[in-house]
Amino acid sequence: MPQSMQPGDAKAAEIKAVSIGKTFGAFHALKNLSLDIGRGEFLTLLGPSGSGKTTFLMILAGFTAPTTGRLMMDGKDITDVPAEDRSYGMVFQGYALFPHLTVEQNIAFPLKVRGRSSADVKQKVGEMVARVGLVGHEKKLPAKLSGGQQQRVALARALVFEPSVLLLDEPFSALDKNLREMMQQEVKRLHQETGTTFVFVTHDQSEALALSSRVAIFNHGELLQVGKPQDVYERPSNRFVAEFLGEINLLPLDTVELNGETAAGKFEDRTIILNKSITLAGKKAVAAVRPEHMFISASPQTSDCNAITCRVEGATYFGASTKYHLRTRSGTSLAVSMPTASTSPIAPQSDVWVSWPVHQGFLLPDGG
Amino acid sequence: MIGKSVTSRKILLLAPLLLFLGLAYVVPFLGVVRWSFTMPEVGLGQYRALMTDPLVQSVFIRTLRICLIVTAAVLVTAYAIAYVWVRGSSVQRMLAEFCILVPFWISVLTRAFGWLAMLSNRGLINTWLQSAGIISEPLALARNELGVIIGMTHFLIPFAVFPIASAMRSIDERVLLAARGMGASRTRIFWTVFVPLTYGGLIGAALIVFVFALGFFVTPAILGGGRSVMVAELVYLRIFQSPDWGLGAAISVVLVVFIGILLALMRRFIKPAHMIG
Numbered sequence: 070m071p072q073s074m075q076p077g078d079a080k081a082a083e084i085k086a087v088s089i090g091k092t093f094g095a096f097h098a099l100k101n102l103s104l105d106i107g108r109g110e111f112l113t114l115l116g117p118s119g120s121g122k123t124t125f126l127m128i129l130a131g132f133t134a135p136t137t138g139r140l141m142m143d144g145k146d147i148t149d150v151p152a153e154d155r156s157y158g159m160v161f162q163g164y165a166l167f168p169h170l171t172v173e174q175n176i177a178f179p180l181k182v183r184g185r186s187s188a189d190v191k192q193k194v195g196e197m198v199a200r201v202g203l204v205g206h207e208k209k210l211p212a213k214l215s216g217g218q219q220q221r222v223a224l225a226r227a228l229v230f231e232p233s234v235l236l237l238d239e240p241f242s243a244l245d246k247n248l249r250e251m252m253q254q255e256v257k258r259l260h261q262e263t264g265t266t267f268v269f270v271t272h273d274q275s276e277a278l279a280l281s282s283r284v285a286i287f288n289h290g291e292l293l294q295v296g297k298p299q300d301v302y303e304r305p306s307n308r309f310v311a312e313f314l315g316e317i318n319l320l321p322l323d324t325v326e327l328n329g330e331t332a333a334g335k336f337e338d339r340t341i342i343l344n345k346s347i348t349l350a351g352k353k354a355v356a357a358v359r360p361e362h363m364f365i366s367a368s369p370q371t372s373d374c375n376a377i378t379c380r381v382e383g384a385t386y387f388g389a390s391t392k393y394h395l396r397t398r399s400g401t402s403l404a405v406s407m408p409t410a411s412t413s414p415i416a417p418q419s420d421v422w423v424s425w426p427v428h429q430g431f432l433l434p435d436g437g
Numbered sequence: 438m439i440g441k442s443v444t445s446r447k448i449l450l451l452a453p454l455l456l457f458l459g460l461a462y463v464v465p466f467l468g469v470v471r472w473s474f475t476m477p478e479v480g481l482g483q484y485r486a487l488m489t490d491p492l493v494q495s496v497f498i499r500t501l502r503i504c505l506i507v508t509a510a511v512l513v514t515a516y517a518i519a520y521v522w523v524r525g526s527s528v529q530r531m532l533a534e535f536c537i538l539v540p541f542w543i544s545v546l547t548r549a550f551g552w553l554a555m556l557s558n559r560g561l562i563n564t565w566l567q568s569a570g571i572i573s574e575p576l577a578l579a580r581n582e583l584g585v586i587i588g589m590t591h592f593l594i595p596f597a598v599f600p601i602a603s604a605m606r607s608i609d610e611r612v613l614l615a616a617r618g619m620g621a622s623r624t625r626i627f628w629t630v631f632v633p634l635t636y637g638g639l640i641g642a643a644l645i646v647f648v649f650a651l652g653f654f655v656t657p658a659i660l661g662g663g664r665s666v667m668v669a670e671l672v673y674l675r676i677f678q679s680p681d682w683g684l685g686a687a688i689s690v691v692l693v694v695f696i697g698i699l700l701a702l703m704r705r706f707i708k709p710a711h712m713i714g
């Protein structure tokens with residue numbers, strides 16, 4: 070990668086969280102959480118509100134001490150190093166800009182703390198202002214800026230001193246959709262340009278999938294799965310992850326047989342072949358398939374596909390895609406999403422076949 | 438249209454207060470203004486006397502000096518108390534609250550005499566210092582300007598704590614965390630982030646304390662022992678001890694106009710909400 074030659078990149082840190090636990094009184098906010106954050110990666114912490122993402126980020130930053138566990142950076146134990154000495158860049162929920170300082174002074178703050186010469190400060194601030202597109206706003210106070218502009222100041226302030234890690238806590242949750250997408254691209258670009266390790270918190274699954282090199286999924290203070298966006302989306306290790314990352318069809322299977330890489334189960338007297346990405350403790354299991362991986366046809370597709378019969382109950386038009394609502398003979402409801410352009414309309418109440426390639430479905434424990 | 442009717446309804450709600458203020462302050466004050474121009478004879482004579490009388494001038498200068506020193510002393514102390522009250526541990530908070538509220542239950546007169554008992558030549562402090570052999574002659578702590586400053590400062594501290602504490606409470610904790618995360622030391626955060634974010638409260642507190650101090654009467658009369666006369670006491674002396682009502686009235690008018698100008702100036706710089714918090 071060409072970026073690895075840049076000065077910022079050399080500073081990217083590697084972090085190892087080992088069995089981190091955090092309790093508030095009797096409440097367990099984080100439970101025995103271990104996670105390796107790679108040098109220069111873009112890791113997203115994804116989970117519903119209250120799942121412990123901010124708590125974990127605060128522990129990474131050094132603002133909160135973990136109740137149990139250790140934190141390592143580049144092989145050194147930093148559990149007891151205070152925040153001011155870790156000096157990671159941080160973008161807070163709500164930005165936390167200094168309200169009494171101008172844009173320029175906000176961005177200059179971390180440099181002045183480090184005792185940089187005023188010429189150096191001036192040059193670095195100028196560069197950063199240009200990089201985040203705030204030229205012409207240098208002398209304004211934060212209150213005079215729009216939400217997106219405040220966001221840019223927060224990013225500039227967090228990156229100007231070339232920190233080895235940048236932590237971002239739901240930075241875009243207050244922005245509207247268009248601005249949010251623009252800022253996502255900007256953060257992605259800043260990550261590529263700086264090469265710094267980014268740890269990004271969000272509760273928005275599409276944001277997590279779009280930005281990250283890896284996603285860590287949190288629920289109730291537990292880390293459920295870590296992996297590349299494609300892996301967690303297409304091979305979730307449990308039902309919560311599968312359902313949190315997007316809509317999913319679940320078909321209860323009668324008998325399940327494991328044979329090597331695949332599993333075979335019975336659904337309404339048809340045999341269904343699935344990926345075996347998990348080890349099953351009990352015998353009960355469901356087949357999980359994303360709506361966009363299924364398609365509707367008049368006759369069953371046989372080559373490397375599973376197929377079941379369904380009745381069409383309705384359709385919702387989404388522009389680029391159309392979602393069909395179906396029901397199997399035994400009454401399980403299904404959703405199938407197909408590109409609008411490549412399908413001819415399907416009449417409601419008609420009996421159809423729903424098929425999907427065997428490598429797209431996966432096995433999940435029932436109820437887990 | 439709607440805005441107008443809401444405004445007029447609000448004024449209606451305020452009417453009893455306005456009526457009370459009018460009857461209790463404005464009307465009597467207009468009487469005082471008239472005295473200042475008519476006693477003992479019609480004209481600007483009293484104001485001319487006021488400008489030239491060295492005694493009156495020295496009292497005005499002393500009043501300003503005491504008020505400035507008291508305001509500075511109050512702000513520093515109140516800032517420390519407010520800081521502990523807002524950011525201290527729960528025990529510290531309770532202690533601070535106690536320090537702020539107890540003075541409200543004790544009258545200004547009692548407190549002035551209390552300080553006299555502490556500071557006078559045969560008061561607690563001097564007796565203790567003498568018996569401990571640290572001093573041979575009593576220190577002049579009361580019946581002078583120092584005594585007045587100590588007594589007034591003590592009385593005025595709670596009034597400054599409230600606007601300052603309210604400014605401190607409205608600081609976003611994350612802003613302070615952000616500064617820490619950028620590597621700033623606690624001292625640096627205090628002086629470059631925390632204190633600037635409380636300027637509104639500080640200015641409000643300074644104004645309240647200064648204006649309040651200008652009109653102080655009981656404390657200087659008791660702790661100054663007649664040797665440190667301030668403007669309010671001078672007015673009293675002119676009206677009740679030498680029947681020089683005209684001069685007393687003129688001094689009052691000057692004081693009120695001065696305070697009015699001060700308030701108007703301050704209003705230009707800060708919103709009233711900031712002062713009360």
Ligand SMILES: Nc1ncnc2c1ncn2[C@@H]1O[C@H](COP(=O)(O)OP(=O)(O)O)[C@@H](O)[C@H]1O
Nearest residue numbers: 093096098116117118119120121122123124125
């Ligand atoms: N200082 C605290 N005291 C008590 N409970 C807390 C504290 N901070 C967080 N919690 C609790 O810990 C849980 C996780 O919070 P948080 O990490 O903020 O979640 P998230 O950022 O994922 O929304 C929540 O239930 C929250 O109420």
Ligand SMILES: [Mg+2]
Nearest residue numbers: 122123124239
């Ligand atoms: Mg949070």
